[in-house]
Amino acid sequence: MRLNRVLRMSAAVVAAGLALSACGGGGSDAGSGSSGAKNLVAKAKNDKKLTIGIKFDQPGLGQKQSDGSYAGFDVDVAKYIAKELGVEESGITWKEAQSAQREDLIKKGEVDFIVATYSITDKRKNDVSFAGPYFIAHQDLLVRADSTDITGPESLTGNKKLCSVKGSTPAQNVKEKYAKEVQLEERGKYTDCVTSLLNKTVDAMTTDDVILAGYAAQQPGKLKLVGKGFTDEKYGVGLKKDDTESVTAINNAIKKMQQDGAWKAALEKNVGPSGYKIPEPPAIS
Amino acid sequence: MSTLFDFLDNPNYDLLGAFWMTIKLTFFSAIGSLIWGTILVGMRVSPVPIMRAFGTAYVNIFRNTPLTVIIVFTSLGLSSTLGINLASADSTTSLEDNAFRLAILGFIAYTATFVCESLRSGINTVPVGQAEAARALGLGFLQVLTLIVLPQAFRSVIAPLTNVMIALLKNTTVASIIGVAEASLLMSDMIENESDSLLLVFLIFAVGFVILVLPLGLLLGWVAKKVEVKR
Numbered sequence: 001m002r003l004n005r006v007l008r009m010s011a012a013v014v015a016a017g018l019a020l021s022a023c024g025g026g027g028s029d030a031g032s033g034s035s036g037a038k039n040l041v042a043k044a045k046n047d048k049k050l051t052i053g054i055k056f057d058q059p060g061l062g063q064k065q066s067d068g069s070y071a072g073f074d075v076d077v078a079k080y081i082a083k084e085l086g087v088e089e090s091g092i093t094w095k096e097a098q099s100a101q102r103e104d105l106i107k108k109g110e111v112d113f114i115v116a117t118y119s120i121t122d123k124r125k126n127d128v129s130f131a132g133p134y135f136i137a138h139q140d141l142l143v144r145a146d147s148t149d150i151t152g153p154e155s156l157t158g159n160k161k162l163c164s165v166k167g168s169t170p171a172q173n174v175k176e177k178y179a180k181e182v183q184l185e186e187r188g189k190y191t192d193c194v195t196s197l198l199n200k201t202v203d204a205m206t207t208d209d210v211i212l213a214g215y216a217a218q219q220p221g222k223l224k225l226v227g228k229g230f231t232d233e234k235y236g237v238g239l240k241k242d243d244t245e246s247v248t249a250i251n252n253a254i255k256k257m258q259q260d261g262a263w264k265a266a267l268e269k270n271v272g273p274s275g276y277k278i279p280e281p282p283a284i285s
Numbered sequence: 286m287s288t289l290f291d292f293l294d295n296p297n298y299d300l301l302g303a304f305w306m307t308i309k310l311t312f313f314s315a316i317g318s319l320i321w322g323t324i325l326v327g328m329r330v331s332p333v334p335i336m337r338a339f340g341t342a343y344v345n346i347f348r349n350t351p352l353t354v355i356i357v358f359t360s361l362g363l364s365s366t367l368g369i370n371l372a373s374a375d376s377t378t379s380l381e382d383n384a385f386r387l388a389i390l391g392f393i394a395y396t397a398t399f400v401c402e403s404l405r406s407g408i409n410t411v412p413v414g415q416a417e418a419a420r421a422l423g424l425g426f427l428q429v430l431t432l433i434v435l436p437q438a439f440r441s442v443i444a445p446l447t448n449v450m451i452a453l454l455k456n457t458t459v460a461s462i463i464g465v466a467e468a469s470l471l472m473s474d475m476i477e478n479e480s481d482s483l484l485l486v487f488l489i490f491a492v493g494f495v496i497l498v499l500p501l502g503l504l505l506g507w508v509a510k511k512v513e514v515k516r
Contacts, residue, residue: 099477100473100476100477102480103480103481103483104483121480123478123479123480123481124480124481126480126481127480127481159375159377161380166461166462166464166470166473166474167470167472167473167474167476167477168477169477169478171474172297172474172477172478175297176297183377183378183379183380183381184380184464185380185384185464186461186464186466186470187462187463187464188357188462188463192361195361195365196365199365199366201364201365202380
């Protein structure tokens with residue numbers, strides 16, 4: 001890749017320029033919220049307040065309701081953790097954590113922790129610490145209820161059309177593994193994919209099964225999950241890097257939630273209506 | 286230094302392919318919008334009231350609609366809902382081709398209005414005597430426009446048209462929302478995977494666009510100087 005080297009050189013030059021003119025940004029400021037407490041656990045204990053990042057637009061996981069409240073499995077997990085740390089629901093400030101901004105929100109201290117379908121990856125561990133996993137999702141397929149010929153990823157032959165969100169990991173998996181057999185339509189939002197699926201522009205949409213279950217629950221009787229997961233996505237709770245004490249505290253909260261039945265109840269309430277099979281809770285790593 | 290950019294070695298990051306798609310989008314949209322924009326300006330200065338009305342209405346509607354709305358409409362509105370597809374449904378690349386062509390259609394519809402308005406200001410630089418002389422020679426409206434007025438108008442608006450083309454090049458990033466695999470779509474992939482080097486990702490794409498836009502601006506600036514009408 002000779003040309004990539006050229007690109008690297010030019011990028012390096014610009015990077016140097018940026019650094020010189022001190023507009024590089026990304027400075028590692030070690031601000032820790034408003035209270036100046038040294039970690040999340042102490043802050044929760046002292047202030048009785050937490051700012052938590054969630055998704056606002058994922059039915060079944062984290063969604064802003066029309067009355068301004070928030071509902072979903074991620075939201076329930078976040079509430080449970082907050083309660084274990086001594087913060088009541090009234091002390092929680094919810095903040096939208098869009099996928100691309102998650103590391104940034106944590107680094108800048110704009111949120112104390114994030115529960116937003118946040119997959120644990122090695123790259124992300126360079127920037128944030130993870131507690132959990134509190135859930136393991138698998139990439140799956142969502143099809144129309146009357147569809148019979150798609151039974152799993154191996155049945156994606158014969159020029160099937162598949163929809164996913166641009167830039168997302170599931171979309172990239174499809175590009176890597178199934179690009180020969182299927183056509184991938186990349187959209188801006190999952191709801192666009194649901195639209196395409198319902199009006200038969202595409203044959204299936206793909207992302208993590210629990211996210212798909214949320215959409216299936218929204219469209220009762222029209223869509224169904226194939227139920228052949230083909231990857232493992234470990235959802236973790238993201239928080240400031242190297243805050244080990246808080247990681248332990250959150251892990252304990254997750255364990256407790258799994259043991260006292262609240263974990264299962266939350267899943268059943270939020271994604272159960274889609275016929276999604278509730279899995280066993282994952283072991284905390 | 287080089288370790289910073291190691292993630293570029295990922296075989297899934299086809300930078301050149303992505304920017305090539307950007308160039309293709311820009312090229313076809315530029316040709317299309319120049320042609321459609323010229324037809325529109327002909328309508329706007331024509332002696333036929335209904336044509337003038339259509340041209341004015343078209344320009345005002347499309348110029349004041351956000352490009353994002355237009356592009357999403359081509360995909361969700363034209364293609365998904367109304368079933369107007371620009372690629373045969375059986376081909377193995379029908380989704381790609383369809384998205385690509387719909388995006389170009391959207392860019393042409395939008396950019397042509399700016400081309401039209403630039404040209405109309407160019408027409409105003411052509412002295413009225415020119416058109417009058419042409420009429421006196423017995424040329425009809427179309428002949429006056431195509432032989433006398435437009436050639437002079439074009440030469441005086443290369444500079445504003447350059448701006449329109451540069452804006453078009455950067456606007457092509459909007460096509461990623463309907464799944465055209467151009468530069469900004471690859472950027473979303475990288476942002477998802479390379480959370481620890483976001484600034485570099487942005488930088489690479491910013492530099493990529495600078496590399497595309499600078500020569501375009503310089504070239505067209507030079508052309509503008511060459512063909513300027515000295516009055």
